[in-house]
Amino acid sequence: MSKIDYSQKIPNNVDLFDDRRLQRALENWQPAYLDWWNELGPVESHDYEVFLRTAIDVSAKGWAHFDMVRMPDYRWGIFLADKEEDRKVNFGAHKGEAAWQEVPGEYRAELRRLIVTQGDTEPASVEQQRALGRTCPSLYDLRSLFQVNVEEGRHLWAMVYLLHAYFGRDGREEAEEMLQRHSGDVDKPRILEAFNIPTTDWLSFFCFTYFQDRDGKFQLSALAESGFDPLSRTCNFMLTEEAHHMFVGETGVGRVVQRSAELVKEHDTMDVAQYGGIPLVLIQKWMNFHFSVCLDLFGQEKSTNAANFYNMGLKGRFQEMKIDDDHQLDNDVYKVPEINGSGIIRTDTFALTAINERLRDDYRDDCQRGVDRWNKTLTGAGIDFTLTLPHQAFHRNIGTFADINVDLEGNIISPEEWDVNVGNWLPNDEDRAFVESLMVPVTEPGKLAGWIAAPARGIQGKDPDFEYIKFH
Ligand SMILES: [Fe+2]
Numbered sequence: 001m002s003k004i005d006y007s008q009k010i011p012n013n014v015d016l017f018d019d020r021r022l023q024r025a026l027e028n029w030q031p032a033y034l035d036w037w038n039e040l041g042p043v044e045s046h047d048y049e050v051f052l053r054t055a056i057d058v059s060a061k062g063w064a065h066f067d068m069v070r071m072p073d074y075r076w077g078i079f080l081a082d083k084e085e086d087r088k089v090n091f092g093a094h095k096g097e098a099a100w101q102e103v104p105g106e107y108r109a110e111l112r113r114l115i116v117t118q119g120d121t122e123p124a125s126v127e128q129q130r131a132l133g134r135t136c137p138s139l140y141d142l143r144s145l146f147q148v149n150v151e152e153g154r155h156l157w158a159m160v161y162l163l164h165a166y167f168g169r170d171g172r173e174e175a176e177e178m179l180q181r182h183s184g185d186v187d188k189p190r191i192l193e194a195f196n197i198p199t200t201d202w203l204s205f206f207c208f209t210y211f212q213d214r215d216g217k218f219q220l221s222a223l224a225e226s227g228f229d230p231l232s233r234t235c236n237f238m239l240t241e242e243a244h245h246m247f248v249g250e251t252g253v254g255r256v257v258q259r260s261a262e263l264v265k266e267h268d269t270m271d272v273a274q275y276g277g278i279p280l281v282l283i284q285k286w287m288n289f290h291f292s293v294c295l296d297l298f299g300q301e302k303s304t305n306a307a308n309f310y311n312m313g314l315k316g317r318f319q320e321m322k323i324d325d326d327h328q329l330d331n332d333v334y335k336v337p338e339i340n341g342s343g344i345i346r347t348d349t350f351a352l353t354a355i356n357e358r359l360r361d362d363y364r365d366d367c368q369r370g371v372d373r374w375n376k377t378l379t380g381a382g383i384d385f386t387l388t389l390p391h392q393a394f395h396r397n398i399g400t401f402a403d404i405n406v407d408l409e410g411n412i413i414s415p416e417e418w419d420v421n422v423g424n425w426l427p428n429d430e431d432r433a434f435v436e437s438l439m440v441p442v443t444e445p446g447k448l449a450g451w452i453a454a455p456a457r458g459i460q461g462k463d464p465d466f467e468y469i470k471f472h
């Protein structure tokens with residue numbers, strides 16, 4: 001089952017050939033997808049040959065094959081992780097029942113909404129990142145960008161397959177709308193706010209793949225617990241691709257930190273901008289922005305929707321089966337933040353309604369791990385500067401903190417104080433203009449922009465200076 005059939009028009013490991021109706025429906029969607037890719041995918045990239053990995057198998061080991069590929073010829077397809085025999089619904093009101101192979105009729109609308117919301121983010125990120133190829137700091141990095149882009153395209157395929165296979169006509173309509181909404185479009189924007197902001201520089205790209213793609217990891221992990229088995233299997237395979245995106249983010253930011261640290265030492269000043277580096281304070285501002293925007297993606301602190309999704313067995317918690325409780329949560333509590341007079345406190349609420357908050361907490365812990373590694377680079381260089389994640393209430397647009405102003409440490413401040421300080425906390429126009437001024441393309445094999453350190457190693461055993469892209 002795990003082998004992927006590449007002899008088909010749409011590569012797949014779901015025996016698409018045996019379901020002619022579904023096959024035809026997806027083959028009808030395929031040209032629309034390719035039109036979208038050619039129009040809103042990476043700019044000017046259609047003739048480039050790129051050293052890309054393609055999935056050939058969905059087993060944990062050795063699923064990828066690497067080759068020089070023109071991106072429009074990339075074999076986007078439908079790959080589900082292998083079926084787990086006798087899998088059960090592991091949480092909520094249906095706990096212990098056999099996992100569903102078809103959509104439970106009473107949960108159809110909720111399930112569709114979850115799949116559409118996830119699916120919408122995938123092409124959105126491709127649209128957000130489409131112009132970055134013009135300013136790549138190296139061929140190695142350009143390859144990383146394109147690898148992420150083609151796989152986000154494949155993630156759209158993953159969600160569209162579920163819509164086509166399990167939701168009939170309204171699923172097909174949703175699949176079409178995935179290609180009609182566009183990131184930043186005034187009339188038809190992408191569903192979630194963080195996916196409507198263009199990614200215009202490479203520090204933003206690395207922060208995006210570190211923070212936004214990690215949100216993806218947590219959403220997919222929660223959906224991988226789903227009692228709806230096809231969704232679970234789809235998400236499990238997407239997670240293996242997601243790991244590389246986060247690697248690109250963590251090592252990308254890490255290499256910027258490393259290069260800045262080198263310049264600080266070399267010139268004995270924190271003001272490395274004059275030497276073509278990105279000052280650590282700017283890296284901190286970029287982190288503040290991306291982290292806070294991503295916290296919003298987890299939704300309200302107290303959410304009846306999230307409680308319902310959990311109770312219905314549609315969306316679980318992060319690593320549900322490793323949590324030691326009854327997986328129904330009828331009598332459990334969880335601490336959520338609340339505004340109490342002039343401060344923020346955490347109080348017990350029903351664990352069921354706090355599902356979002358718990359996922360956000362897990363996400364924050366995971367984010368902190370990479371930040372610790374970046375800080376080790378700074379300590380190792382003897383630099384007295386610590387990168388930190390801002391307080392969870394900082395710069396929020398959704399939930400408890402949407403209407404208040406909070407500083408990086410979580411102190412509630414007045415709108416006037418916010419206005420005076422926001423330019424010190426978040427990228428201001430001058431910061432963005434400076435970082436953009438550093439974004440000049442470097443496309444000679446082995447060469448590198450001056451604001452980023454070389455990668456520790458290349459891709460798939462190749463040297464870092466391998467010609468990862470051939471321009472034609
Ligand atoms: Fe994705």
Ligand SMILES: [Fe+2]
Pocket residue numbers: 152213216242245
């Ligand atoms: Fe991703």
